[in-house]
Amino acid sequence: MxxxxxxxxxxxxxxxxxxxxxxxxxxxxxxxxxxxxxxxxxxxxxxxxxxxxxxxxxxxxxxxxxxxxxxxKATKNPPDVSFGPEWPSAPEVRNASCQTCHDTGEQLLWAGSEHQQENLSCDSCHNAHQQKDLVLNKQTAEKICTDCHTRVRSELHLPSRHPIAEGKTACTDCHNPHGGTGPAALREVSVNDNCFTCHADKRGPFLWEHPPAAEDCALCHKPHGSVNKSLLTSRSPALCQQCHATAFHPSQPYGSEGLPSGSANRNLLGKDCLSCHSQIHGSNHPSGARLTR
Ligand code: HEC
Ligand code: HEC
Ligand code: HEC
Ligand code: HEC
Ligand code: HEC
Ligand code: HEC
Ligand code: HEC
Ligand code: HEC
Ligand code: HEC
Ligand code: HEC
Structure with missing residues (x-):
């Protein structure tokens, strides 16, 4: 040479x-x-x-x-920006390279996002040289996400679940993997706004609101999957008793003494709170103040 x-x-x-x-x-x-x-x-x-x-x-x-x-001298000096495998540049160097063109729109909130702070780089998910970037397809993206998020992966197969494994809902319907303004990189500013995009009937306004439903759906629901029906965090009555220790009628079958010989409340023994309080998300019935109709 x-x-x-x-x-x-x-x-x-x-x-x-x-x-x-x-x-x-x-x-x-x-x-x-x-x-x-x-x-x-x-x-x-x-x-x-x-x-x-x-x-x-x-x-x-x-x-x-x-x-x-x-x-x-190619065998000695790395290129200015390398994504590996030989001389991988630091994540911030790689990200800066992509962000010279992609720092608006969906990628606007990348800086400060959880993924950025966890030292992920764009190429943790994207494959720039492949004709089919698998992460852009909702179904193939799920595998890339759950390769890291193994706990979420196991939740996707619980008895009650959002139909993500079935391909009817996708991680990116709810999350922006590049970051968001709300909790958990959701696409909307709050958990409730996120839920309302698909479950508009739960938005209200209701004549009789149930305050926790108006506040945060996640007080009672798990977003990905649950062992309880309807994605509930726990079963009724335990679910309700977290907040309703005392009520118009006792919220537990026995008095505080807890003696089995005490007189059981006929409203409660063996019954589900929901069999009477069925309008758990709020009621528009004139006499629905107790969420019973
Ligand atoms: C003189 C020949 C030569 C030229 C010119 C050259 N490369 Fe390379 N490049 C190589 C060789 C050889 C390797 C493998 C080095 C090794 O593995 O030891 C390499 C490796 C790379 C890698 C892999 C780095 C890594 O961390 O694994 C990238 C990326 C790369 N080159 C990009 C470029 C780009 C972009 C240009 C043009 C700006 C360029 N190369 C020009 C010979 C060249
Ligand atoms: C020189 C500017 C530039 C750089 C640097 C750049 N891109 Fe792009 N990218 C574009 C343009 C232009 C498009 C097509 C229009 C669009 O979707 O914004 C695009 C499209 C894309 C798309 C959508 C592809 C599709 O098939 O719809 C992805 C994903 C993407 N870029 C990721 C990256 C990643 C990851 C990097 C860094 C490794 C990167 N880009 C670096 C300019 C750039
Ligand atoms: C955690 C995985 C992940 C990381 C990290 C990631 N992306 Fe993405 N990206 C996705 C997914 C999934 C999509 C398709 C769904 C969507 O639009 O959000 C996507 C879509 C895109 C698109 C095309 C859609 C659009 O916005 O026009 C571009 C461009 C893009 N990403 C650039 C980047 C850049 C630049 C980085 C690094 C700063 C990056 N991505 C980091 C998962 C990721
Ligand atoms: C859109 C940004 C982008 C462009 C344009 C681009 N690369 Fe890359 N390159 C990457 C990323 C990201 C990787 C890491 C592997 C991947 O994501 O596909 C990579 C990986 C590589 C590697 C290492 C792959 C390996 O496994 O050894 C080489 C060599 C390379 N690129 C060379 C080039 C050459 C030559 C060109 C021009 C024809 C080019 N790249 C254009 C983003 C880009
Ligand atoms: C390379 C590993 C990796 C991949 C791939 C990945 N993540 Fe993450 N993600 C993490 C780490 C690490 C955290 C921070 C710790 C945690 O919450 O598990 C995180 C956090 C999150 C969070 C919580 C964000 C917050 O602000 O609290 C969400 C939501 C998320 N990831 C969704 C996704 C989605 C959707 C995909 C696929 C498009 C994906 N992740 C792909 C590693 C990854
Ligand atoms: C129906 C909407 C929805 C879908 C689909 C969804 N998520 Fe979530 N995810 C949420 C909500 C809401 C939260 C926040 C719950 C909270 O803050 O109480 C969350 C939280 C998270 C978190 C952080 C907290 C935790 O549980 O670790 C990660 C990571 C995450 N999701 C990953 C994923 C991945 C990966 C997928 C796809 C397999 C996915 N999500 C699909 C709504 C969704
Ligand atoms: C992208 C649309 C979408 C978003 C956003 C969404 N869901 Fe769903 N949800 C669905 C679909 C689709 C089903 C399945 C409906 C069916 O099979 O009839 C479902 C079902 C449910 C179920 C019933 C599950 C069962 O086992 O019967 C509950 C509870 C639920 N969602 C709560 C929520 C909550 C809470 C949120 C916000 C954290 C939310 N959803 C956000 C689409 C969505
Ligand atoms: C106080 C606890 C609680 C809160 C908070 C709550 N839910 Fe529910 N949700 C339930 C219970 C209990 C069921 C099961 C109802 C049944 O089986 O009759 C349910 C069922 C559901 C269902 C499936 C059945 C149906 O009615 O479509 C969806 C969807 C749902 N909730 C969405 C939401 C959304 C969206 C929010 C936030 C606006 C929310 N929930 C807040 C307790 C709650
Ligand atoms: C996260 C706490 C929380 C959970 C869980 C919860 N509630 Fe409530 N509930 C409240 C609050 C706060 C009020 C408003 C109390 C008030 O206005 O005095 C309320 C009001 C009610 C009311 C109307 C009572 C009134 O005085 O207007 C009924 C009925 C009710 N809840 C039933 C239930 C049932 C049944 C469950 C279980 C499916 C449940 N709640 C779960 C917090 C909760
Ligand atoms: C057999 C039907 C029935 C069952 C089961 C039942 N309730 Fe009630 N509940 C009622 C009726 C009826 C009222 C009073 C309604 C009215 O005044 O309009 C009431 C009132 C309430 C109130 C309002 C009390 C107050 O102090 O103002 C709360 C809170 C409540 N129930 C919670 C629960 C919880 C939690 C459970 C489950 C542990 C439960 N209920 C089970 C029928 C029932």
Whole structure:
């Protein structure tokens, strides 16, 4: 190679030769070395990014940087931005590269998001060189999410569940993986607003509200899956008794003495609070103050 030959040249020619060599080497573009036989790399031509900057080596520069040192001595110097496997750049360097173009819209709240703080990078989920970026498809995305979120994965198969495994609802219907303004990177500002996008009938306004329903659906429901029916956090009456220790009628079958010989309340023994208080989310009936109708 010209670079090595210059070492053995006469001193007075060395500078001139080195200069020529640098020009020659600088002209070696990404695709000269990352040639056609590197099929996985070239698959990028079939993606939206493949046509950036008119295709060719300038395309590569958009994400990997100009990488002048790498072009000079590729086996020693990493490109400016590498996503690995050899010389992975720090997550913030990789993310900055993508965010030069993607810092608005869905990606606006990336900075400060839980995923950003956990040192994920865009390529933790996205595959830039593949023609089919699997995370953009709702069904194949679920596997990518649950590979890390294993507890959520197990919740998806509980007896009561949002039909995510069935493909009728998806993680990204409720969450923006790039961050959000509300809790748990939800697409809406609150849990309730998120639920109302699909369960509009629970929004009210009701003549008789049940305060916890108006406040936070998650006080009684688990979002992903539950062993109890209707995604409930626990079963009635235990569910209700978390808050209703005393009521117009006792909320427990026996008095506080807890003696089985005490007289059981006929309203409660063996009965479900819901068999009378059926309008648990709120009632519009004129005499529905007790949520019974
Ligand atoms: C002189 C030939 C040559 C040129 C020019 C070249 N590369 Fe490389 N590149 C290589 C070689 C060889 C490797 C493998 C290095 C290794 O694994 O030791 C490599 C590795 C890489 C890697 C993988 C890094 C990693 O961490 O695994 C990326 C990304 C890369 N090059 C991008 C580019 C880009 C972008 C350009 C153009 C700006 C470019 N290369 C120009 C030869 C070249
Ligand atoms: C849209 C941004 C983007 C563009 C444009 C881009 N890359 Fe990449 N490149 C990545 C990401 C991200 C990875 C990590 C693997 C993945 O996600 O597909 C990567 C991985 C690589 C690797 C390492 C792959 C390995 O497994 O060894 C090489 C080499 C590489 N790119 C070269 C290039 C070349 C050459 C071009 C121009 C034809 C280019 N890249 C264009 C984002 C990009
Ligand atoms: C030079 C600007 C630029 C850079 C850098 C860039 N992108 Fe893009 N990207 C675009 C454009 C333009 C589009 C097509 C229009 C759009 O969807 O915004 C696009 C589209 C996408 C899409 C949607 C693809 C589809 O098929 O609909 C994803 C996902 C994406 N980019 C991820 C990335 C990731 C990850 C990186 C960093 C590894 C990256 N981009 C770097 C410009 C860029
Ligand atoms: C936790 C996984 C994950 C991470 C990390 C992630 N994304 Fe995404 N991204 C997705 C999913 C899922 C979609 C498709 C659903 C959607 O639109 O939100 C998507 C969609 C996109 C799109 C196309 C839709 C649009 O907004 O136009 C772009 C562009 C994009 N991501 C860029 C990025 C960039 C840039 C980063 C890093 C700053 C990043 N993503 C990090 C999962 C992720
Ligand atoms: C590479 C691993 C990884 C992948 C892939 C991943 N996550 Fe995460 N995610 C994490 C980590 C780590 C946390 C923080 C700890 C936790 O809450 O489990 C997190 C947190 C979250 C949170 C809570 C955010 C908050 O603000 O409290 C949500 C929601 C989430 N991820 C959804 C998703 C979705 C949806 C996908 C798929 C599009 C996904 N994640 C893919 C690692 C990952
Ligand atoms: C029907 C809407 C919905 C769907 C679909 C959904 N989530 Fe959630 N998720 C929520 C809500 C709501 C919360 C917050 C609960 C709270 O704050 O009490 C949450 C919380 C989380 C959290 C943080 C708290 C925790 O439980 O660890 C993670 C991580 C998460 N979801 C991941 C996922 C993944 C992965 C998927 C897809 C397999 C998914 N979610 C599907 C609504 C949903
Ligand atoms: C993207 C739409 C969507 C969002 C958002 C959503 N759900 Fe659902 N939910 C569904 C679908 C679809 C079903 C299944 C309905 C069916 O099978 O008839 C369902 C069913 C349910 C069920 C009944 C489960 C069972 O086992 O019978 C409950 C309870 C529920 N959702 C509560 C919530 C709560 C609480 C929220 C907010 C955290 C929420 N949903 C957000 C779509 C959604
Ligand atoms: C005080 C506890 C509680 C709160 C808070 C609550 N729910 Fe429920 N929810 C229940 C109970 C109990 C059931 C089962 C009703 C039955 O089996 O008759 C249920 C059932 C459901 C169902 C399935 C049956 C149906 O009526 O469609 C959906 C959907 C639902 N709730 C959505 C929500 C939404 C959305 C919110 C927030 C606005 C919410 N729930 C808040 C207790 C609650
Ligand atoms: C997270 C706490 C919480 C849970 C769980 C809860 N409630 Fe309530 N409930 C309240 C609050 C707060 C009020 C309003 C009390 C008031 O206005 O004095 C209320 C009001 C009521 C009322 C109307 C009483 C009145 O004085 O107007 C009934 C009936 C009722 N709840 C039944 C139930 C039933 C049945 C369950 C179980 C399915 C349940 N609640 C679960 C907090 C809760
Ligand atoms: C057999 C029917 C029945 C069952 C079962 C039942 N209730 Fe009631 N509950 C009533 C009636 C009737 C009222 C009074 C309604 C009225 O005045 O309009 C009432 C009133 C209430 C009130 C309002 C009390 C007050 O002090 O103003 C609460 C709270 C309540 N019930 C909670 C519960 C809880 C929690 C359970 C389950 C542990 C339960 N109920 C089971 C019929 C029932």
């Amino acid at each position: 010209a670079g090595y030959r210059s070492k053995f040249s006469h001193l007075c020619c060395a500078i001139a030769l080195a200069a020529t060599a640098m020009v020659a080497q600088a002209e070696r573009q990404c695709l000269d070395c990352h040639a056609d036989d590197d099929a996985p790399i070239h698959a990028i031509a079939g993606t939206v990014h493949g046509s950036l900057a008119g295709g060719g080596s300038e395309t590569c520069v958009a994400c990997h940087g100009a990488s002048l040192e790498h072009k000079k």
